[in-house]
Each structure stands twice: as C-alpha cells, then as structure tokens.
Amino acid sequence: MMPTNTGTLTQYLIELRRHKPQATGDFNELILQVALACRSIAKRVAHGTLRESLGGVIGTNVQGEDQKAIDALSNEIFLATTEWTGVVSGMVSEEMEDVYRIPAELPRGKYLLLFDPLDGSSNIDVNVAVGSIFSILRAPRPGEDPSVEDFLQPGTEQVAAGYAIYGPATMLVLTVGEGVVGFTLDPETGDFFMTHPDIRVPENACEFAINASNSRFWEAPIKRYVEECLAGKTGPRSKDFNMRWIASLVAETHRILMRGGVFMYPRDTKDPIKPGRLRLLYECNPVGMIIEQAGGRASTGEIPVLEAQPSSLHQRIGFVFGSRNEVELIEHYHAHPQARSPEPEYDTQLFGERGLFREWASH
Numbered sequence: 001m002m003p004t005n006t007g008t009l010t011q012y013l014i015e016l017r018r019h020k021p022q023a024t025g026d027f028n029e030l031i032l033q034v035a036l037a038c039r040s041i042a043k044r045v046a047h048g049t050l051r052e053s054l055g056g057v058i059g060t061n062v063q064g065e066d067q068k069a070i071d072a073l074s075n076e077i078f079l080a081t082t083e084w085t086g087v088v089s090g091m092v093s094e095e096m097e098d099v100y101r102i103p104a105e106l107p108r109g110k111y112l113l114l115f116d117p118l119d120g121s122s123n124i125d126v127n128v129a130v131g132s133i134f135s136i137l138r139a140p141r142p143g144e145d146p147s148v149e150d151f152l153q154p155g156t157e158q159v160a161a162g163y164a165i166y167g168p169a170t171m172l173v174l175t176v177g178e179g180v181v182g183f184t185l186d187p188e189t190g191d192f193f194m195t196h197p198d199i200r201v202p203e204n205a206c207e208f209a210i211n212a213s214n215s216r217f218w219e220a221p222i223k224r225y226v227e228e229c230l231a232g233k234t235g236p237r238s239k240d241f242n243m244r245w246i247a248s249l250v251a252e253t254h255r256i257l258m259r260g261g262v263f264m265y266p267r268d269t270k271d272p273i274k275p276g277r278l279r280l281l282y283e284c285n286p287v288g289m290i291i292e293q294a295g296g297r298a299s300t301g302e303i304p305v306l307e308a309q310p311s312s313l314h315q316r317i318g319f320v321f322g323s324r325n326e327v328e329l330i331e332h333y334h335a336h337p338q339a340r341s342p343e344p345e346y347d348t349q350l351f352g353e354r355g356l357f358r359e360w361a362s363h
Contacts, residue, residue, distance in 0.1 A: 009035055009172065009183050009192040016176065026087040027176075030111055030136065031160065035172055035192055037081040038132050038164035039185060041074045041118065045130060045166045070124060071095055074117035074132065088113050089139040090146035092313055094282060099313070101145045110142035111159075112151055114282040119163075120248025129167035131250025135286040136160040148313060151281065155306030161286035163250050173199070173257065175293040180257070201296035202260035205323040209244040209252050210264040217268035221301065221333035225264075249278065253287050253321075257294055262326040266301050267318030276300075276317040280310055284319045297327035302334045 013028040075095040082088055083102050087109035091100040094116045102108050113136060120130040136159050140150050162174040170185040172192050182196030208229050215223070229241040244261070246252055252263045265277045278284050288298030288305040298305045298321035308317060320330050 007194060009174075009194070012181065012183075012194055016178075026109055026111065027136075027159070029085055030082065030087045030109075030113070031162075031174070031176075033082045033085055033087075034078075034113070034115075034134055034162070035164075035183075037078045038172060039170070039190060039192075040077050040081065041132055042164065042166045042170040042185065044070060044073060044077075045118075045124070067095065068121050068124065071118050071121050078113075078115055078117050078132075082113060085109070087111055089142065089144060090150070091115070092151050092281060093117060094279060094314075097314075099146060099148055099151065108139075108143050108145065110139050112137040112139050112146060114151065114286075116249075116279070116282050119250045119283070120246075123246070123248050128246060128248060129165055129251040129254075130248055131163050131165040131254075133163045133250060133283055133286050134161065135282055135289075151313060152310040154309055155280075155285035155288050158285060158289050158306075161289040163253065163286065163290070165250050165254050167251070167254075171195075171254070173254070173290065175290050177289075177293065180290055180294040182257075199257050199294050201257060201291060201294045201323055203295070203324050205256075205260040205262055205326050206239060207242045207244055207255075207259075207261035208264065208322075208326070209246070209255075209261065210266075211245055211247070212243070214268055214270060217270040218266060219268065219301075219334075220337055221330065222264060222266045222268075224333050225330050249283055249287065253290065256296070256322045257290070260323045262320065262322035262330070264320045264330070265318065266320060274316050276319060278316060278319045280305075280308060280315045280317045281313060284308075284317055287319075288321060291321045295324065296322055297324040299327050299331055301330060 010032065013031055017023045017028060072095065075093055079091065079100060084106055086107035088111050089108040090102060091113045093100065113134065115132065115134040117132055118130055119133055123130055137153050137157055138159060139146055160176045162172060164170065164172045172183045174181055180199040181194060182199055183192035184195040185192050210226060228235055228237050232240040255261060256263060267275050284305050291298045292306065300308060300318050301320050305319060320327055
C-alpha cells in the first residue's frame with residue numbers, strides 16, 4: 001500500500017517500511033543517500049556560470065562523448081555519498097568504464113546502484129533543466145564484490161528507480177514498485193517534501209518528442225508515426241500534435257509524467273555499431289520502470305524495454321515511452337510494417353508514407 005502522507009521523503013520511506021516487517025532499513029538508507037547526492041549536485045548545478053570551470057570540457061568518457069567537469073564531479077558525489085554506507089556492493093555509472101568496487105576497508109551490502117550522474121549536461125551552457133537518473137537492483141551475491149554479469153539484469157528485476165531534475169525547482173521522482181511519487185526540495189531546510197503523491201501518465205497525448213534531424217535514418221514505422229502526427233487534424237489522427245525536443249532525458253520524462261506525450265529515440269541506421277542512443281541499464285530501465293508504474297508504457301518499439309536482456313554495461317538500445325495508447329500504436333506499426341490504410345485521406349511530403357491509424361483502430 002502506498003503511503004498517503006504529504007510529509008518528507010524520510011517519512012514516506014518510514015511509512016513504507018512499516019508495511020514490510022522483514023525490512024532491515026538498508027533500502028531506506030540507500031534511497032536517502034541517493035537523495036543526499038542529488039541535493040549536493042543540485043547545489044553545484046545551481047551555480048551555473050558562476051563556476052565556469054564546471055561547464056568546461058575536460059576530456060571524453062567511456063561513451064566517447066565530451067565529459068565536462070560537472071559530469072565528473074557529479075559522478076564523484078554519487079560515489080562518495082553511497083560507498084561508505086554498507087548497503088551497496090558495487091556501482092555502475094555512465095562515466096565509468098567498468099564496475100566500481102567498494103574500497104576494501106568498507107563493508108559491502110545487498111544492493112547494486114546504477115546511475116547517470118548528470119543527464120543532459122550538454123544543456124548546462126544554455127540553462128536548460130538537467131538531472132540525475134538511478135536504478136537499484138538486488139546483488140546476486142550480497143556482501144561480495146560484484147561481477148559485470150551481476151549487473152546484467154533485465155529491468156523487471158529493479159527494486160527501485162528514480163530521477164532528480166534540477167530546474168526552477170529541484171524534484172526527486174521515485175518508484176519502489178508501488179506507483180510513482182514526487183518530492184520537491186525545500187532549499188531552506190534541505191528536505192524533500194512530497195508534492196506529487198500519485199503521478200499518472202495520461203493514456204492519450206497531443207505531444208511527441210523526437211530529434212527530427214535524424215529523420216533520414218529512421219525505420220519505416222517511426223517515419224509513419226511521425227508523419228501522421230504532423231498531418232494534424234486533416235490526417236488520420238484527426239487532431240493536431242505539438243513536437244518537443246529538449247535533448248535531456250530527465251526533462252523529457254518529467255514533462256511526459258506531468259502532462260502526457262510520447263518520447264522517441266528509436267533504433268536507426270545512422271551508426272550500425274550503435275543500434276540506439278540511450279543506455280539500457282542506467283537510462284532506459286529506470287525511466288521505463290517509472291513510466292510503467294505511472295500507467296504509461298516503455299518499449300524498444302517492439303518489446304517492453306524492461307524485458308530486454310542486457311548484454312553489456314553500456315549497451316545502447318532504441319527507446320520509446322510515454323502515453324500508453326501512443327506507444328502501443330508505434331509497437332503496432334513495427335509489428336505490421338506492410339499494413340496500409342484502406343482509405344488514405346492526406347498526402348504529406350515529409351516521408352511519403354500513408355497513415356495507418358484507421359487500420360489500427362479497427363482492431
């Protein structure tokens with residue numbers, strides 16, 4: 001049962017534990033330490049260009065992407081805040097090539113922590129909302145140093161997932177498998193107060209988010225879906241859509257949780273060795289769990305993303321999530337690539353594929 005109080009994150013977790021008499025408190029401790037790390041990162045991000053060095057590029061990370069000083073600092077904050085607690089046995093991060101093993105002098109716990117310490121950091125320079133994403137798994141061998149294989153669990157095995165968004169207000173959005181709740185940071189007290197007790201994603205939407213500059217590399221089902229949205233009221237969807245693109249997964253996720261929509265970073269042909277852009281373990285899986293727990297749907301375009309079996313720590317994958325009816329329609333287009341609408345009603349020029357909504361609706 002989800003607690004109904006509107007108090008702090010600590011009170012919420014205590015109430016949860018009361019319904020689980022077998023709980024030891026380790027899980028609560030880990031969530032609170034992650035929240036503390038996010039609070040510390042929020043302070044660093046809030047300084048903006050007052051600390052110009054934090055926005056500067058210092059090299060490349062394991063992904064081959066520019067790494068800014070604030071990326072490295074955020075990673076260090078996560079490690080330093082959680083490694084000493086005795087509740088994690090190891091960690092994986094976007095900024096580290098291999099598994100991070102707890103220093104020898106510290107105890108190891110029964111959880112694994114996976115995180116993207118600062119998603120969307122390329123937006124720091126233009127003052128767009130960024131955030132941190134995290135996922136928690138059970139360690140197959142509690143108390144021992146984990147192997148790479150220990151982290152390669154499908155998203156269905158997550159015990160918790162969440163993100164912090166550093167925008168006009170700092171929020172922590174969390175699921176422990178019993179719905180999705182949102183907490184807003186009070187900068188005066190340092191506490192996260194519950195402000196969104198039961199977040200739900202609307203089933204239908206009039207917004208979609210995709211990087212249109214990659215349109216020439218999209219597969220036919222994605223081209224078809226986007227074309228139908230762009231056709232508006234005169235097309236088979238019979239309604240107008242707005243297109244959004246922030247280039248910050250946390251910001252995109254938060255918008256969809258608050259008002260619905262669909263996000264697409266699909267598999268494409270731009271780079272054959274990268275079948276997707278986003279990382280499965282510490283981006284897609286935690287966001288997928290949050291969206292599903294809020295009543296939405298998260299997919300690779302073909303299967304539920306939480307059912308995808310990871311093959312490596314930094315595996316990339318196509319990702320589509322948001323309002324359930326929209327994502328299911330995209331999945332239908334992937335499953336039936338040769339389908340055609342019997343009564344095409346419009347002729348757009350962007351992609352030249354006819355709409356399928358009436359064929360889908362007939363099912």
